[in-house]
Amino acid sequence: xxxxxxxxxxxxxxxxxxxxxxxxxxxxxxxxxxxxxxxxxxxxxxxxxxxxxxxxxxxxxxxxxxxxxxxxxxxxxxxxxxxxxxxxxxxxxxxxxxxxxxxxxxxxxxxxxxxxxxxxxxxxxxxxxxxxxxxxxxxxxxxxxxxxxxxxxxxxxxxxxxxxxxxxxxxxxxxxxxxxxxxxxxxxxxxxxxxxxxxxxxxxxxxxxxxxxxxxx
Amino acid sequence: xxxxxxxxxxxxxxxxxxxxxxxxxxxxxxxxxxxxxxxxxxxxxxxxxxxxxxxxxxxxxxxxxxxxxxxxxxxxxxxxxxxxxxxxxxxxxxxxxxxxxxxxxxxxxxxxxxxxxxxxxxxxxxxxxxxxxxxxxxxxxxxxxxxxxxxxxxxxxxxxxxxxxxxxxxxxxxxxxxxxxxxxxxxxxxxxxxxxxxxxxxxxxxxxxxxxxxxxx
Numbered sequence: 458x459x460x461x462x463x464x465x466x467x468x469x470x471x472x473x474x475x476x477x478x479x480x481x482x483x484x485x486x487x488x489x490x491x492x493x494x495x496x497x498x499x500x501x502x503x504x505x506x507x508x509x510x511x512x513x514x515x516x517x518x519x520x521x522x523x524x525x526x527x528x529x530x531x532x533x534x535x536x537x538x539x540x541x542x543x544x545x546x547x548x549x550x551x552x553x554x555x556x557x558x559x560x561x562x563x564x565x566x567x568x569x570x571x572x573x574x575x576x577x578x579x580x581x582x583x584x585x586x587x588x589x590x591x592x593x594x595x596x597x598x599x600x601x602x603x604x605x606x607x608x609x610x611x612x613x614x615x616x617x618x619x620x621x622x623x624x625x626x627x628x629x630x631x632x633x634x635x636x637x638x639x640x641x642x643x644x645x646x647x648x649x650x651x652x653x654x655x656x657x658x659x660x661x662x663x664x665x666x667x668x669x670x671x672x673x674x
Numbered sequence: 675x676x677x678x679x680x681x682x683x684x685x686x687x688x689x690x691x692x693x694x695x696x697x698x699x700x701x702x703x704x705x706x707x708x709x710x711x712x713x714x715x716x717x718x719x720x721x722x723x724x725x726x727x728x729x730x731x732x733x734x735x736x737x738x739x740x741x742x743x744x745x746x747x748x749x750x751x752x753x754x755x756x757x758x759x760x761x762x763x764x765x766x767x768x769x770x771x772x773x774x775x776x777x778x779x780x781x782x783x784x785x786x787x788x789x790x791x792x793x794x795x796x797x798x799x800x801x802x803x804x805x806x807x808x809x810x811x812x813x814x815x816x817x818x819x820x821x822x823x824x825x826x827x828x829x830x831x832x833x834x835x836x837x838x839x840x841x842x843x844x845x846x847x848x849x850x851x852x853x854x855x856x857x858x859x860x861x862x863x864x865x866x867x868x869x870x871x872x873x874x875x876x877x878x879x880x881x882x883x884x885x886x887x888x889x890x891x
Contacts, residue, residue: 467720467722471744472739472740472742472743472744472745492763493761493763493777493779495712495714495723495759495761497712497714497721497722497723497757498721499716499719499720499721502716502755503684503716503755503757503785504714504715504716504721504755504756504757505684505714505757505783506712506714506723506757506758506759506783508759508761508779508781508783510777522689523689525689526689527688527689528689538719538720538721539721540714540720540721540722540723541723542712542723542725544710544712544725546709546710546866549808549809551809551812551871551887552816553816553817554816554817554818554819554823555801555805555813555816555817555818555819556817556819556820556823556826556827558804558805558808558812558816560710560727560808562710562725564725566722566723566725568720584772587775588772588775591766591775591777592766592768592862595768595775596772598857598858599769599770599771599772599775599857600770600771600772600773600852600855600857601771601772602771602772602773603773606771606773609773610773628874628875628876629874635817636876636878637878638817638878639878639880639881640815640816640817640881641815641873641877641881641882641883641884641887642873642874642876642877643871643872643873643874643877644871644872644874645809645868645869645871645872645887646868646869646870646871646872647866647867647868647869648866648867648869649763649864649865649866649867650864650865650866650867651862651863651864652862652863652864652865653863654768654860654861654862654863655860655861655862655863656858656859656860657845657846657859657860657861658845659845659853659859660858660859660860661853661854661855661856663856664856664857664858665858666858667858670768670858670862
């Protein structure tokens with residue numbers, strides 16, 4: 458039996474409901490694969506959005522920023538309710554008719570509120586998770602944060618209380634009579650590719666590309 | 675002299691202001707390259723986000739959806755103020771210290787409000803723009819919308835009234851003393867790749883892959 462998030466008025470997928478998924482496994486896997494997302498909150502009745510990296514540990518999502526950042530301080534101090542989304546675009550769905558063109562995607566929308574992380578162990582785990590998510594193997598290799606750097610970094614956590622995923626997969630669905638048209642149809646897959654690393658021009662002579670970045674050999 | 679958006683309280687980049695750009699050329703080029711974005715609005719004090727495709731024509735941004743879509747109707751009827759964002763992630767910035775890790779990105783955040791598009795020519799141009807943005811060359815090839823399909827489609831326009839771009843480029847910036855560390859540093863470029871098209875299993879025999887999709891030869 459899959460563990461699920463409760464379906465609420467905010468998270469229920471009403472348009473094309475068969476694309477809706479509420480099990481934690483689906484939500485977590487999308488959040489873990491998406492390197493970036495957007496955080497929305499409301500200031501004086503006006504919606505704002507922050508594009509941001511994030512990491513998930515257990516049922517919490519973490520973001521980090523400078524203690525000097527206006528929105529980080531605002532979220533910390535006012536505990537605005539937030540909506541966070543992340544999307545993976547898997548392919549363009551090219552139908553025979555313009556109308557039935559679509560996109561294969563996996564997206565998550567979740568609702569929560571910010572909490573300032575103050576516990577040292579949780580802070581450390583969150584920062585390690587940010588680095589390892591972007592570049593697995595990196596954390597063990599680099600200089601760790603100093604006391605001053607810790608003080609300059611703010612980490613906020615968001616308990617994933619309400620969440621749903623929306624997923625489209627598979628081929629185009631055309632109208633019956635359109636299958637006879639002489640129009641090519643299918644999927645154009647999209648993929649975020651990690652390309653060949655480019656060394657800093659100030660790289661210390663003799664320092665080799667580490668194995669965890671050498672995925673093009 | 676570049677044409678610029680006015681800097682407002684909502685769009686001013688206060689954190690790392692040198693990353694802020696307000697000229698229309700920068701904003702437009704990011705909106706045109708990003709295939710997808712997110713739209714945020716406020717319902718009863720709560721922020722909501724919709725991941726969505728979009729297209730730009732002149733100083734207007736367009737989204738489309740079904741006339742049966744709850745949020746499309748809500749935007750049409752209540753004319754909620756919206757915040758729309760789109761981000762291009764160009765690379766991971768791998769510094770020698772965990773603290774100075776960053777991301778090379780180009781993002782736009784803009785503020786506007788929805789207007790229902792009713793004029794036939796504008797509707798047609800917007801739908802063509804959606805299709806051509808995802809897949810240049812496609813519109814001329816496919817079956818065009820019927821009267822009924824037009825009636826099922828809602829297009830909303832958003833005048834780009836307040837907008838700013840935020841851009842980071844270039845190598846990592848480490849602390850002076852860290853350049854002596856034996857740690858590899860540089861950029862890991864990220865790119866959304868269009869992979870080899872996959873034909874629909876129900877493709878009519880004899881229909882060849884069109885030239886505009888044959889970019890892997």
